[in-house]
Amino acid sequence: MAKARSNRSVLVLAGDGIGPEIMREAMRVMEFFDRRRIASFEVSEGLVGGSAYDADGVPLTDATLARAQAADAVLFGSVGGPRWETLPFELQPERGLLKLRKEMDLFANLRPAQVFEALAEASSLKRDLVAGLDLLIVRELTGGIYFGDPRGIETMPDGTRRGINTEVYTEAEIERVVRAAFELAQKRAKRLCEVDKANVMESGLLWREVANRVKADYADVELSFMYADNCAMQLVRAPKQFDVIVTSNLFGDLLSDCAAMLTGSLGMLPSASLGAADAQGRRKALYEPVHGSAPDIAGKDLANPLACVLSLAMMLRYSFDLRDEADLVEKAVRATLAAGARTADIARSGETRLSTRSMGDAVLAALERAL
Ligand code: IPM
Ligand code: MG
Numbered sequence: 001m002a003k004a005r006s007n008r009s010v011l012v013l014a015g016d017g018i019g020p021e022i023m024r025e026a027m028r029v030m031e032f033f034d035r036r037r038i039a040s041f042e043v044s045e046g047l048v049g050g051s052a053y054d055a056d057g058v059p060l061t062d063a064t065l066a067r068a069q070a071a072d073a074v075l076f077g078s079v080g081g082p083r084w085e086t087l088p089f090e091l092q093p094e095r096g097l098l099k100l101r102k103e104m105d106l107f108a109n110l111r112p113a114q115v116f117e118a119l120a121e122a123s124s125l126k127r128d129l130v131a132g133l134d135l136l137i138v139r140e141l142t143g144g145i146y147f148g149d150p151r152g153i154e155t156m157p158d159g160t161r162r163g164i165n166t167e168v169y170t171e172a173e174i175e176r177v178v179r180a181a182f183e184l185a186q187k188r189a190k191r192l193c194e195v196d197k198a199n200v201m202e203s204g205l206l207w208r209e210v211a212n213r214v215k216a217d218y219a220d221v222e223l224s225f226m227y228a229d230n231c232a233m234q235l236v237r238a239p240k241q242f243d244v245i246v247t248s249n250l251f252g253d254l255l256s257d258c259a260a261m262l263t264g265s266l267g268m269l270p271s272a273s274l275g276a277a278d279a280q281g282r283r284k285a286l287y288e289p290v291h292g293s294a295p296d297i298a299g300k301d302l303a304n305p306l307a308c309v310l311s312l313a314m315m316l317r318y319s320f321d322l323r324d325e326a327d328l329v330e331k332a333v334r335a336t337l338a339a340g341a342r343t344a345d346i347a348r349s350g351e352t353r354l355s356t357r358s359m360g361d362a363v364l365a366a367l368e369r370a371l
Contacts, residue, residue: 008041008320011071013048013064013100016084016093017293018303018356019077025305025360026075026312029329032367039322044071048100049079049093049293059096065103069284073319074100075312076288081295093293102142104284106273107173108180109141109252110314111290113239113259113269118337122264122346125236130262135242136188137259138181139252141273143173144203146249169203169248174210176276181246182218191243193224195231195251207248228255235259256290266291267304267345270311272318285319287311297344301355304343306333309363332366339366 010030014023033039046052046064053059059079068074079093089095100106115123115133123130148166155161178194185192194211196204208225215223226234228251234241235258247255260269269291275284289307297303310333317326337346341362344353354362 008039008073009071010041010043010315011067011074012043012045013068013074014045014077015048015079015293016050016081017078017295017298019049019079019293021299021301021356022289022303022305022308023075023077025356025363026308028360028364029309029312029367032364033325036371039316039320039325048076048096050081050084052096053084053087053091053093057091059091059093060099065100068100068286069104072282072285073315074104074286075308075315076100076286077308078289078291078293080293081298097288098146100286101273102147104286105142105275106284106286107140107142107276108177108274109139110184110272110274110318111137111139111252111256111259111269112271113137113256113263115263116268116334116337118334118340119264119268119346121348123262125239125262130239133239133262135239135259136184136244137252137256138177138184138244138246139256140169140173140177140247140249141252142249143169144249167201167203167248167250169206171206171210174207175214178207178211178214178246179217180274181244182214182221185221185244186218189243190221191224192218192221193226193231193242193245195226195228195245195247195255197228197251198225199227203248211246231255232258235262260290265304265345267307267343268310269307270314272311272314274318283319285315287315287319301357302344302353303356304345305356305360306343306363309333309360328367328370329363332363332370335366335370336362 014020030041113135115130120127120131145165145167148168151165153163196207198204198208260266273286277283313326313329316322342351347353
């Protein structure tokens with residue numbers, strides 16, 4: 001399993017709220033690989049979000065952004081919290097994350113929703129609807145209404161105000177993310193569903209047109225289309241109909257929260273945000289749990305670290321091609337859950353609730369056993 005290369009640079013940005021607690025557990029997994037001489041990482045840490053604001057007056061400094069650009073991979077925790085909610089918009093913690101995504105050009109956001117057998121009961125849906133579920137949402141991450149111009153709040157001549165955001169996609173922006181989704185579908189069940197509101201929005205029409213055109217290069221993948229509102233409904237009606245979904249930034253944000261809950265908890269879902277491959281086949285990448293900073297439980301050692309640990313597994317797979325090691329981490333998480341380990345978010349009444357640290361201990365013990 002051991003690979004010779006040891007110059008894997010990872011910038012860890014734990015962020016705010018539960019970010020630092022869950023990140024500590026993910027970092028122990030990297031330490032495990034190091035200790036067992038399986039793979040080593042050059043880990044450095046930086047600030048992002050509210051904690052960066054507190055230290056430097058901005059949610060992401062240029063220096064931290066430069067370090068992120070230079071790293072082989074960024075491992076990200078979560079940002080935000082009530083302490084910073086009254087800050088001007090441009091200084092809010094979330095702007096740090098959005099700036100990282102945009103400046104690093106991480107256009108393809110992979111959000112897998114997999115139901116672990118041991119957790120099928122924790123889903124809000126009936127067991128048979130979700131057991132075995134394995135779908136992947138590919139969310140466009142650097143365009144659309146999140147970044148489109150014009151935007152802002154402006155005062156009209158009559159003194160009333162209006163808020164403006166713009167959904168705008170170029171063909172090139174659509175094409176690159178759709179291609180990424182086709183390629184992922186080829187490695188899975190070969191079904192891709194493009195999701196939009198082409199019945200209302202011209203940008204959606206363009207998404208359909210581009211997806212249809214690109215399809216010619218992926219003859220083995222079946223392409224279908226769905227309106228976003230219907231997709232939200234189908235996700236809770238019959239989620240197993242999906243293999244890969246590709247959609248815009250905003251719809252992907254909404255649908256991935258919905259898909260996450262099918263798996264029992266938002267605390268379980270990892271994600272990878274990838275840029276384009278360079279000539280050497282290397283891509284910029286950032287890995288982060290789909291959940292937020294959960295200020296209500298921050299600092300209490302209650303948060304579920306598994307989404308962060310599974311994000312690390314995605315990093316091993318997508319940035320470092322350490323497939324066996326990624327499998328090992330996922331297997332350890334599966335074994336931990338199968339043995340009954342539960343943090344509060346996935347525990348049913350009467351079940352023992354582990355702390356963040358104890359869940360990390362359980363994963364590490366499972367890793368040791370799996371070697
Ligand atoms: C997500 C989050 C972010 C988003 C926030 C924190 C800016 O909800 O990653 O899904 O809207 O993209
Ligand atoms: Mg979201």
